[in-house]
Amino acid sequence: MTTTTAVPLVTEQVASKYKDAKPTGEYDAIVVGGGHNGLICAAYMAKAGKKVLLLERRHVLGGAAVTEEVFPGFKFSVCSYVVSLFRPHIIRDLELPKFGYQVLPLDCSFLPLPNGDSLARWGDGERTRREIARFSKKDSEVYPEFGKAMMQMARFAKPLIDSPAPAPESLNPLELLDILQVGERFKNLGKDNQTRLVKMMTMSAADFLDEWFESDTLKGPMSVSGIIGTFQGVRSPGTAYVLLHHYMGEIDGAFRSWGFAKGGTGAISMACAGAAKHLGVEIRTEAAVAKILMKGNSARGVVMANGDEIRAKIVVSGVDPRLTFMGLVGEEHLDGEFATQIKRYKFRGSSGKVNLALDRFPNFTCRPGDGNHLRGDIAIVPSMDYVEKAFDEAKYGDFSRRPYINIVIPSLTDPSVAPPGKHVMSCFVQYAPYNIKEGPSHWPQRREAFGETVIDTIEEYVPNIRQTILHKQVLSPWDLEKDFGLTEGNIFHGELSLEQLAFQRPTAKWSRYRTPVDNLYLCGSGAHPGGGIMGAPGELASKEILKSGAI
Amino acid sequence: MPVPTPFHPRTSALCTSYRWKQWSGYHAVCSYETCHEREYNAFRQGAGLLDVTPLFKYEVRGKGAADFLSHVLTKDARKVKVGQVSYVSWTDDKGKMLDDGTITRIADDHFRMTAALPTYYWLEKNRRGYDVTVSDVSDQIATLALQGPTSRAILKKACDADLDKLGFFKTTACRMDGFEARITRTGYTGDLGYEVWVKNADALKLWDHLMDAGKDHGIEAAGLDALDITRIEAGFILLDVDYFSAKDCLIEARKSTPYEIGLGWTVNLDREPFIGQAALKAEKAKGSKWAFVGLDIDWLELEALYLAQDLPPSVPGAAWRTAVPVFDQDMGQVGQATSGAWSPILKKNLALATVLNEHSKPGTKLRIETTVEFKRQSVTATVVEKPFFNPERKRA
Structure with missing residues (x-):
């Protein structure tokens, strides 16, 4: 990272520094990690009347859903930058709008092309049809059909993300009933969608889209939904399934796409923290947990970095499975088989982030001037081949020379995040493999070149971008690991690939938030149903904990 | 046949949707774009600029x-x-x-x-x-409402008045770019906001001047569809929708x-x-027979009605104003809901209703008619305090 950090004023409103306000007494639960899932889990437990302490290592809450004033006057969604899958019932249960939760919808997906052309997909279906028709008349009419099919399949998948993972190995009749119900709903999907779903589970995003569309220009930006946060290419089998995630989002009760959080994604975490505090959770920042306090095979509390011990009936970890078990518990407390599985659990971070403070809005050559096309997400991905080539470089330990970049400029919609007339530009960049060929620890030497590559790429579409940059923050996967505790820089606490989902997340037999360590639970994105600003792991973990009677 | 307001040359150039309605004999923009969403967000996140000249x-x-x-x-x-x-x-x-x-x-x-x-x-x-x-x-004064969190910053840039000292529901005369204007800290959005009053001759200068001052502060021309959601969130009553003027009523029961x-x-x-x-x-x-209340419509029950039809839940994107009956728990009618909207900022399905006074206490559980897949049904609607949305900045 090339920069300083924020004055976390909002965090101070809901949390105290550990050194200023040491926790006292015994707790029902200690939550390790103040990301959005940890905060949500803590809030639900407190809502059930439990005494909960939440400990965050950093000075600011939110984990990877964090807003920081990286450069004076500019508030960045440093890591995670858009929201779609956040569960509506969590918003209701915790009354998050009362605590500042606001989401502003993205109305457009804009694709500038190197040849000076461009494609914008809008909320307005007719306008989108005309745009796509410039590339393929057939695709322009298939596009809404595709949307409908995906929406139907997303509805099929929705209960899976709103309940604990099914347990196919279980002999419990109730569990079997759950699985039968999945089967029943599958049957009701209809033959066409059944076939599609099976294809989605097995095919690559590219192959799946090839079955529907002919325009490579259209398929480019659609295909990348399948590879975000994974170390796979759009032609890797299994990536089609992740496309579905783009259609599962719900904003304002309707299945629809994506939005910005007002005030940056950190505002979502702060709303969760506000709710948690309101419900009685004690929140401490600058509170690094060194170890989980073990007695035999049971967690009894935590040992802080300064040696303090804090006791609780249970410990809930919001950090990723590797860090939880190998770091906080210690391999010596795990059985060999489980330790092996955790070591095998794939992280392989593949993306980085470049955040820019801009002096004025970026002027794209293909659609000059300010306009609504800049108020959604902007994708640099002119074709599927472009992404696959970008992946080729990553496979052999390089960041892509011409990466896929997903840009948003939230300040155009939410003036509160930048000074008047200035803008924050968030660039999600893939591929930037954690395992560069020199080794991950060499990222600090490659970081500058990585940042330059990203700006070079954008410059092909926005020629004067360099003259407008007031400040640049570059985050490599190595930085994401070091600064945000994301193992190998994986933004989802472990790849969202099929073999690491549902009853296999994070490992077979331990997908229900419990762990082989008694009184230790997982509530982060490394647990079912996975990453993104969804809140589901946190909420489902809390329910499982409360049901278990452990507290 | 409606006539244009003095701002028409500007509003009509921006109204790419051609969505207009009549307001007191004037052409008024419903939404500049096909969907009012961005204009709504301007009211709540930046500033919306709305032509309210048709007021008498x-x-x-x-x-x-x-x-x-x-x-x-x-x-x-x-x-x-x-x-x-x-x-x-x-x-x-x-x-x-x-x-x-x-x-x-x-x-x-x-x-x-x-x-x-x-x-x-x-x-x-x-x-x-x-x-x-x-x-x-009425025909001599042109008026713009500038509403939203950045409205003060915009007006400070645009005029010589000391707006930091202009309290809620206060007024001041000021000088803008070569013309005189009157500012009132009023509006119909329940947010920080102002209305600016000028002679017709200065109307276009005012529009251009505010748009220019606001361009770095998220200003957007906004229409009545966006306004309607904000006024419901603010719990404000609307004539000819939520109540009727006695002089227009054919029957006593319609009067309030x-x-x-x-x-x-x-x-x-x-x-x-x-x-x-x-x-x-x-x-x-x-004691009064009727009371005007806010209703919070139960989302889970509504979702269940949709689910029973194997449909995902849906709420209209725009505010509605077709009155529907409101019942007590025994399904006896106790009043009517006259307008409502899904509030994007509160994530709540809201309605404004007139109900018999004895059913108006906050917390009272009533039922509101709702039609799902052509079937008339009802869901719980709880009486809640108004305004639904009341940000500190409104009075700050």
Whole structure:
């Protein structure tokens, strides 16, 4: 990272520094990690009347859903930058709008092309049809059909993300009933969608889209939904399934796409923290947990970095499975088989982030001037081949020379995040493999070149971008690991690939938030149903904990 | 045939959706784009600029201005200080609502009054015995509402008035870019916001000047569809939607009193006689039949009705204003919901309703009719306090 950090004023409103306000007494639960899932889990437990302490290592809450004033006057969604899958019932249960939760919808997906052309997909279906028709008349009419099919399949998948993972190995009749119900709903999907779903589970995003569309220009930006946060290419089998995630989002009760959080994604975490505090959770920042306090095979509390011990009936970890078990518990407390599985659990971070403070809005050559096309997400991905080539470089330990970049400029919609007339530009960049060929620890030497590559790429579409940059923050996967505790820089606490989902997340037999360590639970994105600003792991973990009677 | 407002050259150039409606005989923009969403977000995140010229405007001047207004309004206008704006209602002699609006006290002997309906004749006919003149300036004054969290920053850039000192419901004269304007800190969005009043001749200069001052502050031209959601979030009543003017009602049952529509606070009862006083005193003593309430419609029940049809839940994107019955728990009708909207900022499905007074206590669980897949059904709607949305910045 090339920069300083924020004055976390909002965090101070809901949390105290550990050194200023040491926790006292015994707790029902200690939550390790103040990301959005940890905060949500803590809030639900407190809502059930439990005494909960939440400990965050950093000075600011939110984990990877964090807003920081990286450069004076500019508030960045440093890591995670858009929201779609956040569960509506969590918003209701915790009354998050009362605590500042606001989401502003993205109305457009804009694709500038190197040849000076461009494609914008809008909320307005007719306008989108005309745009796509410039590339393929057939695709322009298939596009809404595709949307409908995906929406139907997303509805099929929705209960899976709103309940604990099914347990196919279980002999419990109730569990079997759950699985039968999945089967029943599958049957009701209809033959066409059944076939599609099976294809989605097995095919690559590219192959799946090839079955529907002919325009490579259209398929480019659609295909990348399948590879975000994974170390796979759009032609890797299994990536089609992740496309579905783009259609599962719900904003304002309707299945629809994506939005910005007002005030940056950190505002979502702060709303969760506000709710948690309101419900009685004690929140401490600058509170690094060194170890989980073990007695035999049971967690009894935590040992802080300064040696303090804090006791609780249970410990809930919001950090990723590797860090939880190998770091906080210690391999010596795990059985060999489980330790092996955790070591095998794939992280392989593949993306980085470049955040820019801009002096004025970026002027794209293909659609000059300010306009609504800049108020959604902007994708640099002119074709599927472009992404696959970008992946080729990553496979052999390089960041892509011409990466896929997903840009948003939230300040155009939410003036509160930048000074008047200035803008924050968030660039999600893939591929930037954690395992560069020199080794991950060499990222600090490659970081500058990585940042330059990203700006070079954008410059092909926005020629004067360099003259407008007031400040640049570059985050490599190595930085994401070091600064945000994301193992190998994986933004989802472990790849969202099929073999690491549902009853296999994070490992077979331990997908229900419990762990082989008694009184230790997982509530982060490394647990079912996975990453993104969804809140589901946190909420489902809390329910499982409360049901278990452990507290 | 509606006529254009003085801002029409600007609004029509921006109104790419061609979505217009008639408002008091003027062309008014429903939404500039196909969907009003961005305009709504401008009101709540940046600033929305809305042409409100169609409001009826009257100048009341003369030594007896305050006494006269106190006589025709339910509010004691003498208590309104110079530089202050007051929200007012007025009734017929039976205490039945005629209209609601604002009075702005520009000088000791000078008020400007706004109304939703033509009110000149009514003012004129009640003028006898008061030392006042009433002039209808509806067609001479052009007005823009600038509403939203960045509205103050924009106006500070645009004029010479000390806006940090201009309190909620206060007014000031100011100078803009070579022309005079009056600013009132008022609006219909329940947010930080202002209305700017100029001579027709300065209308386009005002529009351009505010747009220019606002370009770095998220200003957007906004239409009535976006406004409608914000006014419901603010819990504001709308004439001809949530209540009707007594002079237009064919039957008594359609008429309302200020107490029945949540405007009891605009009534100053104990003072010299005013129109409707006796009836309102009697009602105050006896209690009102109806009450105007906010309803929070149960989401889970609504979702379940959709699920029963194998449909995902859906709410209309725009505010609705087709009245539906409201029932008690035994499905006896106790009133009607007259408008409502999904609030994107509160994530709640809201309605404004008139219900029998005994069912108006916050927390009361009622049922509201809802139609899912052509089937009329009902879901729980809980009476809640208004305004639904009330940000600190509104008064700060």
